[in-house]
Amino acid sequence: MTKIIPRITAKNVSKIFDSKDGPVTALKDFNLDIQEGEFVAIVGPSGCGKSTFLRLLAGIETISSGELNIHPGDDPSKPLQNVVFQEYAIFPWKSVIDNVAFGLQMRGYNKKERYAIANEWLARVGLKNFANYYPSQLSGGMKQRVSIIRALANDPDVLLMDEPLGALDAQTRAVLQEELIRIWEANRKTVVYITHSLDEAILLGDKVVIMTAHPGTIKHVFDVPIERPRSIETTKTKAFIDLSKQIWDALKDEVSKAMQEQK
């Protein structure tokens, strides 16, 4: 049997930012392997370096030391990764459909091809009638849907999501969590998902990575054996509650230590 190469490998990755107060270590000795088709949720307090890890993967920042690789898939025309940004970051000057088709347009698809793909995705998230609207005419939830399908329509090998639902109200967030589960279970793309909500991480992820701050490093990695398909109802099952409690127990010491440090 040939050894399966992980889609993403991170070996002793460190990131040191240069600031006016001297160097700041955001990430230290970060080790993680992510398999093809795996949904990995990274959880941690703000400032623990989880977003930094994602920005390193996205190529927005460069690593200071170590080794970080995304292994390209079989189809070389596919982009390696695309990001769903925290604050939507969809372009206000482009209509909804042009936002969704943006990546395809940059890769040289003609108008007919890219609009066909974009329309398909718009229909899938119930935004078909909003294709010609501008983002300023949409609600927060709709904007984030556009931002998510902008990345999906571009069909990257890896999808990087940086707290995509962080800015939404509780109801919209629940609706979008279900939509994310539905879309992901249909195409099983490799996903790195940053969140500060442990429940969201367990609900969405195959694997939950817990990080701690100062310096940002991995504390625990939990597998989520809860079967799919999942939905919001999953959060009420015994398996979910048990796992949630188990992770909390493991983190208790860590949390109280962090609280002590903050005092």
Next chain:
Amino acid sequence: MENSRGSNSSLITIVAVAVVLNILFFVFKLWPPFWWAGLFANFFLIVLFAQEVESFLPKRHETIYKRTLAFGFPVLLLVACELIISAGFLNARWFPPPSKVASALWTLTVSYDKFNETSLLGRPWLIPSKFSLEGWTGVRSLFAESHVWATLSRVFLGFLIGAIPGILLGIVMGLNKTVRTMLDTTMSAIYVLPKIAIFPLMMLIFPDPFGEGPKIAVVAISAFFLVAISTTAGVRDIDKIYLQAGRNFGANRLQMFRHVVVPAALPIIFAGLRLALGTALIVIVAVEFVRAQTGVGFIIFYSWQVLSTEQMYAGLFVVMILGVLLTYGIQWLERKLLPWRNE
């Protein structure tokens, strides 16, 4: 229909107070010593009246109401001027009544100055006959005799020649920290220099000092610095996340410009263009005072030299009309190019 917010009675009260006040002022000859109090009281009553009308106007009539205020008030002011001047409160030699200015403007429009071979608008009503007689040459000769066209073409040419490189340099300065740091101080220093002050220099540089070259150059330079500075600000203000998103979705350098940097900075670029166009008009009128045989600025200055006050006011009025039209034009362009900002 009954409406609780406003009432006819309060409107009648305001009108009654206004009438009584003005009769009292007239009968007791209070206008000459207390004209300022009279003006203030009348203005106050007009504002009250308009607000009262607005309070029971349905929302769908708001546009008409606003237009009436915006255009009705200046008309009212003109009527007031006419009355004040014809009643002899102001010296009609320095402050001719609006009716005289209007008739001077009419004369200026329809007449042709045989000595200078110029007219105000270029007598557009002659276009059909000139065209059938001499073809395009005839039409061009009509344009060439127009003072307004002379001013406008200097503004447009200078504006284009200045604004386009201004936008380009602004984008480079906005994106590149090194270039920005190198040029920022120099740009600010030249920016505050009154551009009319470099007109003599331009006349030295150009082979024909009295031709169009130096005039257009001064307009171009004043537009250039304004546009460059505001474009720099616009590009620097772009939220980093849009640049990151653009790059993340594979935009190359050219695509970044076309799809991200330029559209993101466009609202502030347009604010700069609007300012620059206004400044261009100011500068060209000043230049035409100094050294020109055509142009609206020339009309104003020439009218002063021959002490034709009415015509001088007519020239000032034309400049104001041009300013309003140019502003409307660029706002129209802005709405066309920035559809995502119209709600």
